[in-house]
Every structure is written in C-alpha cells, then in structure tokens.
Amino acid sequence: MKTELYTKAQIDEAAKQIQLGELVSFPTETVYGLGADATNDTAVQKVYQAKGRPSDNPLIVHVADVATVEKYAEPLSDAAKKLIKQFWPGPLTLIFNLKPDALSTHVTGGLTTAAFRMPNNQATLDLIKTAGIPLVGPSANTSGKPSPTLAEHVYHDLNGKIAGILDDGATQLGVESTVLDMSTEVPTVLRPGAVSIEQLEAIIGNVVSNKHHVGLKEVPKAPGMKYKHYAPNAQVYIVDQPSEFPEALKWAGQQPFLVGLMVTDELAANLTLPANVELYSLGTDVNSASHLLFAALRHFDENPQVKAILTEAFKPEGIGAAYMNRLDKSAGQRHFGDDR
Incomplete structure (x- = not known):
C-alpha cells in the first residue's frame, strides 16, 4: 500500500x-x-x-x-x-x-x-x-x-x-x-x-525498580523485557569509563571496517580518532544523549560498512537509567573488554 x-x-x-x-x-x-x-x-x-x-x-x-x-x-x-x-x-x-x-x-x-x-x-x-x-x-x-x-x-x-x-x-x-x-x-x-x-x-512511596527482564518462557507484562531491542546491524559495545576509550579506539583502529563512535562533546574533544572511526555527537550530557541515542544508532545502521559501535556509558540514575536500559539492550549486554 x-x-x-x-x-x-x-x-x-x-x-x-x-x-x-x-x-x-x-x-x-x-x-x-x-x-x-x-x-x-x-x-x-x-x-x-x-x-x-x-x-x-x-x-x-x-x-x-x-x-x-x-x-x-x-x-x-x-x-x-x-x-x-x-x-x-x-x-x-x-x-x-x-x-x-x-x-x-x-x-x-x-x-x-x-x-x-x-x-x-x-x-x-x-x-x-x-x-x-x-x-x-x-x-x-x-x-x-x-x-x-x-x-x-x-x-x-x-x-x-x-x-x-x-x-x-x-x-x-x-x-x-x-x-x-x-x-x-x-x-x-x-x-x-x-x-x-x-x-x-x-x-x-516505595516501588520495586529491578524487574526489567523476564526469562525466555515467561510472558512479558511490558514491551522490551524479553527480546533483543533497539539493535542496529553493527555490534554495539558499551565503554564503561572515559579512561577506557583510548584502548577502545586503539582496538577500533586495528579493525578492517568502519567503527562508529557515540560520545558527548566534552569526551570527544579529548580523544584522537583513527581514520576508520566516525563520530556521532551525543551532545553535552546524559539528557541530550538520551534524546539522540536512537537517532545515532539509526545513523550508523544506514552505513553497512560500520560493523561495530563504541558508546559512552552514564550512571544509571534519573534519565541515565532509561539511557543505560536501552543501550544495554541494543548492545546485547556487551561491554568493551568483555571478550578481549
């Protein structure tokens, strides 16, 4: 239609x-x-x-x-x-x-x-x-x-x-x-x-706040609790600390494909990017990062040459809890360094 x-x-x-x-x-x-x-x-x-x-x-x-x-x-x-x-x-x-x-x-x-x-x-x-x-x-x-x-x-x-x-x-x-x-x-x-x-x-008053996933045989009561969500074709890696980015970018520079980089402006200003790394700004803080997260993932999804994406993490507090929940699911819970 x-x-x-x-x-x-x-x-x-x-x-x-x-x-x-x-x-x-x-x-x-x-x-x-x-x-x-x-x-x-x-x-x-x-x-x-x-x-x-x-x-x-x-x-x-x-x-x-x-x-x-x-x-x-x-x-x-x-x-x-x-x-x-x-x-x-x-x-x-x-x-x-x-x-x-x-x-x-x-x-x-x-x-x-x-x-x-x-x-x-x-x-x-x-x-x-x-x-x-x-x-x-x-x-x-x-x-x-x-x-x-x-x-x-x-x-x-x-x-x-x-x-x-x-x-x-x-x-x-x-x-x-x-x-x-x-x-x-x-x-x-x-x-x-x-x-x-x-x-x-x-x-x-009190609410329970740690029930965000269900098992494979359970029926979810809300969207996003069971299946992989928010995932581009490229593998997303969460970089937990700013201090880990130099090592992550060194790894990226050794890859035979394009690597996406999603970080805030302040962090980007202190990084040296290899030629095969493309930057997408997440703005100034966790609020702008949450607003831009899906747009950034979609941006890299449009380029089939991008096979991996390195993404900045934030503390899971306030809007940061929502950001990290979505990022964790888009990455399939994979963090940079997990398999290295």
Missing part, C-alpha cells in the same frame, strides 16, 4: 484510516508509535505483522482521557489516581488489572492486565479524540531495531506496510516511557524512562 505523510491539518484523514482498521504512525513526546484501533482485533494483528513483532509481546494502549482507562480497567487505586494527576499526559505508562474480556488477547499478550498511557503530544491526543477509540501504539519500527524519533525513521522501516504517518517533527525525549506495574502488591518498574524512580516514590 502507499504510505501517506499526514500533517497536523490532516488529522481527520488519519483518524479515518484508523477507523477503517488501518495502521497510522503517530508522534509522542518519547518516540513515534504505530497506531491501530485497540478494539479491532484484525487491526491489532496488523501491527504485529507490520513490525515483525512476537505475538506474546504486549502492546501499550494510548488514550486521550482517564474515562477510557476506567472503561476497560478494574477500579483505579488512589495511588494510580495520584500518578495520573501528576504525570499524565506524559511519559508514564501504567499497567492495570482488566475487567473480564475487556480487551483482545492480541493487545494484552494473553495476560489479564494491560498497559495504558496518555501521551503528551497534542496532535496525537487530537487523533485519538477524532478517531473516538483508544490506540495501541508500540514503537513504529521494525521489531528489535532502534525506535523512531522522526517521521523519516518510520518511513524508512514501514513504508508500504502502513497507511500513513502523522508527522510532528522530532520527538522531545527520544526514549520510551517509564512502565510501572500497578497490578502488583508493590508497584514495580518494568521499564525505566523519563519519569524516574525518585519522582514516582515522591508521589506513592
């Missing part, structure tokens, strides 16, 4: 495609999502087909109001209401127990829970309201690849596979939302994001 590029003035056209059961990518403050009618089982199945996504990987339901969540979920706790008041619309996804048979198993991954989010992007909120239905919205990329932060990234991966892309420019944050499971006795962070552990605990 032909993939249309919609502007914000064409939201009615994009919403019509959603109502017809087609797929339309939408912008959020985190990354671009792949939208489909969450109540249309056939449309939801198209999402898995377009992305090449495993069928047991649940989808986040995007809403424009709390009433929609209450339609499908069990009654919300006081803690959940406090979080919604503080962080919605915004980069926080909440997992709730569902009313019986409320949503398709293709949305939930066969679980009795579902994840909900209200994105902080007016174009997408308008799209949801105009369509009149909640939208599933996994990242709009080929499954396992770096998430899209520009409409161009979506077009690169899904052109001809989806009806359209609602273009609202670059996303603001660049990493996906924090996922907090509210169906457990103690709220549990299943995926770190822009809303930090400290911010959550300031609102509702």
Whole structure:
C-alpha cells in the first residue's frame, strides 16, 4: 500500500484510516508509535505483522482521557489516581488489572492486565479524540531495531506496510516511557524512562525498580523485557569509563571496517580518532544523549560498512537509567573488554 505523510491539518484523514482498521504512525513526546484501533482485533494483528513483532509481546494502549482507562480497567487505586494527576499526559505508562474480556488477547499478550498511557503530544491526543477509540501504539519500527524519533525513521522501516504517518517533527525525549506495574502488591518498574524512580516514590512511596527482564518462557507484562531491542546491524559495545576509550579506539583502529563512535562533546574533544572511526555527537550530557541515542544508532545502521559501535556509558540514575536500559539492550549486554 502507499504510505501517506499526514500533517497536523490532516488529522481527520488519519483518524479515518484508523477507523477503517488501518495502521497510522503517530508522534509522542518519547518516540513515534504505530497506531491501530485497540478494539479491532484484525487491526491489532496488523501491527504485529507490520513490525515483525512476537505475538506474546504486549502492546501499550494510548488514550486521550482517564474515562477510557476506567472503561476497560478494574477500579483505579488512589495511588494510580495520584500518578495520573501528576504525570499524565506524559511519559508514564501504567499497567492495570482488566475487567473480564475487556480487551483482545492480541493487545494484552494473553495476560489479564494491560498497559495504558496518555501521551503528551497534542496532535496525537487530537487523533485519538477524532478517531473516538483508544490506540495501541508500540514503537513504529521494525521489531528489535532502534525506535523512531522522526517521521523519516518510520518511513524508512514501514513504508508500504502502513497507511500513513502523522508527522510532528522530532520527538522531545527520544526514549520510551517509564512502565510501572500497578497490578502488583508493590508497584514495580518494568521499564525505566523519563519519569524516574525518585519522582514516582515522591508521589506513592516505595516501588520495586529491578524487574526489567523476564526469562525466555515467561510472558512479558511490558514491551522490551524479553527480546533483543533497539539493535542496529553493527555490534554495539558499551565503554564503561572515559579512561577506557583510548584502548577502545586503539582496538577500533586495528579493525578492517568502519567503527562508529557515540560520545558527548566534552569526551570527544579529548580523544584522537583513527581514520576508520566516525563520530556521532551525543551532545553535552546524559539528557541530550538520551534524546539522540536512537537517532545515532539509526545513523550508523544506514552505513553497512560500520560493523561495530563504541558508546559512552552514564550512571544509571534519573534519565541515565532509561539511557543505560536501552543501550544495554541494543548492545546485547556487551561491554568493551568483555571478550578481549
């Protein structure tokens, strides 16, 4: 099919495609999502087909109001209401127990829970309201690849596979939302994001923060917990300390292929790069690095001569926890020096 590029003035056209059961990518403050009618089982199945996504990987339901969540979920706790008041619309996804048979198993991954989010992007909120239905919205990329932060990234991966892309420019944050499971006795962070552990605990008290992976036979309750994610074709290596970069670049210079380098400007200024190393700036600090991470990985993915990528690490605190979570998965947990 032909993939249309919609502007914000064409939201009615994009919403019509959603109502017809087609797929339309939408912008959020985190990354671009792949939208489909969450109540249309056939449309939801198209999402898995377009992305090449495993069928047991649940989808986040995007809403424009709390009433929609209450339609499908069990009654919300006081803690959940406090979080919604503080962080919605915004980069926080909440997992709730569902009313019986409320949503398709293709949305939930066969679980009795579902994840909900209200994105902080007016174009997408308008799209949801105009369509009149909640939208599933996994990242709009080929499954396992770096998430899209520009409409161009979506077009690169899904052109001809989806009806359209609602273009609202670059996303603001660049990493996906924090996922907090509210169906457990103690709220549990299943995926770190822009809303930090400290911010959550300031609102509702203690949360569990170390459950980011599941085993091969377990069904994940949130995206990104089981399968390799965010990975370019080249092998990514995490360089844990700035002092390790001279040795890492020495190794890079000995390779018979191009090596990508992703570091902040301050670190780059103190490095001598071999001729076969290409630099991609991560900006000034962990905030800009988080914003640019997926764009940088995609940049190197476009050059088949790049066979390895060396990437700067940050302390896993605040937004750094989200950055390191995504980087760790893109690298398959490989750090420079692990096999040397």
